[in-house]
C-alpha cells in the first residue's frame with residue numbers, strides 16, 4: 661500500500677453516493693407496494709431466473725437457510741425457496757411482505773418466514789440473526805448502500821452474502837423520448853455502476869475476496885401508442901425518478917411519430933451484477 665491507495669473507508673464512503681436518491685423509509689415503500697406487485701406481473705422473470713440459476717450452479721443454496729433483505733413482494737425469495745432449505749423474508753414494509761406471503765401460499769411454497777424489520781437499525785442479537793443464515797441476500801435494496809448495511813449482512817451470515825444490482829437498464833424508446841422532450845437526466849438505480857465498483861473494492865480490502873457474475877437479458881416489446889404513452893408516463897414519474905412528469909399529450913405525439921401504424925416497438929437491454937462474498941475474511945497475504 662502507498663499513501664495514495666484508496667482505503668476500505670474511502671470505498672465505504674463511495675457506497676453511499678446516489679443513496680440519497682433511493683428511498684429507505686417505511687411509509688414510502690408501504691405506499692409503493694401494490695404498484696410494485698402489479699409491475700412484477702409484467703416481468704418475464706428471465707433476469708431473476710438467471711440470478712437464481714447462478715446461485716444454484718455454485719451450490720450455495722443447497723440445504724441453505726437464506727435471509728432475503730428487502731425481499732419486497734418475493735421476486736427472489738420465492739424462486740430461491742424452490743432450491744434452498746428455507747427462506748426468511750425481511751422487509752421494512754408489511755404490505756410488501758403480505759403480497760409475498762399470498763403469492764407463496766398460492767404457489768404452495770412452504771418453509772418461508774416473514775419479518776418486518778428496518779435493516780438500518782436491525783438488532784441482529786435481538787432477532788437471533790447473528791451468524792444464523794447460510795446465505796444473506798439483497799436485491800436492489802437502498803439500505804445496503806452503506807457500510808453498516810453491508811457489515812450487518814456479513815454479520816448475519818455464516819457462509820455467503822450476495823448483493824444483486826442492476827447495472828444497465830437501456831430502453832430505446834425511453835432514450836428517444838428523453839432526447840425529444842428534453843427530459844433532464846436523473847439518478848437511475850438501474851444504471852448504477854459506481855455502487856458495485858465501490859462494493860467490490862470495499863469487500864476486497866476487507867479480505868473477503870468477492871466474486872462478480874453478470875446476468876443479461878435482451879427483449880423487444882411492441883404495443884399501441886396509447887399503451888406506450890401510459891407506460892412511459894408512469895416510468896418517467898416513477899418513485900426513483902424525482903423529476904417532473906412530461907405532459908401525456910407530448911409523450912403521445914413523440915411516440916406516434918416513431919410508430920408504424922398504431923404499433924410502437926422498443927428494445928430493452930438489462931444487465932445485473934451478482935456480487936457474492938464469503939462471511940469469513942481471508943486477508944490476502
Ligand SMILES: C[S@@+](CC[C@H](N)C(=O)[O-])C[C@H]1O[C@@H](n2cnc3c(N)ncnc32)[C@H](O)[C@@H]1O
Pocket residue numbers: 683684685689690729730731732733734735736750751752753756777778779780798799800801802803
Ligand atoms: C426496489 S425494492 C426490491 C425488492 C426485491 N428485493 C426485488 O428485487 O424485487 C426495495 C425493497 O427494499 C425494501 N426496503 C427499503 N428500505 C428498507 C429498509 N431500511 N429495511 C428493510 N427493507 C427495506 C422496500 O420495502 C422494498 O421492498
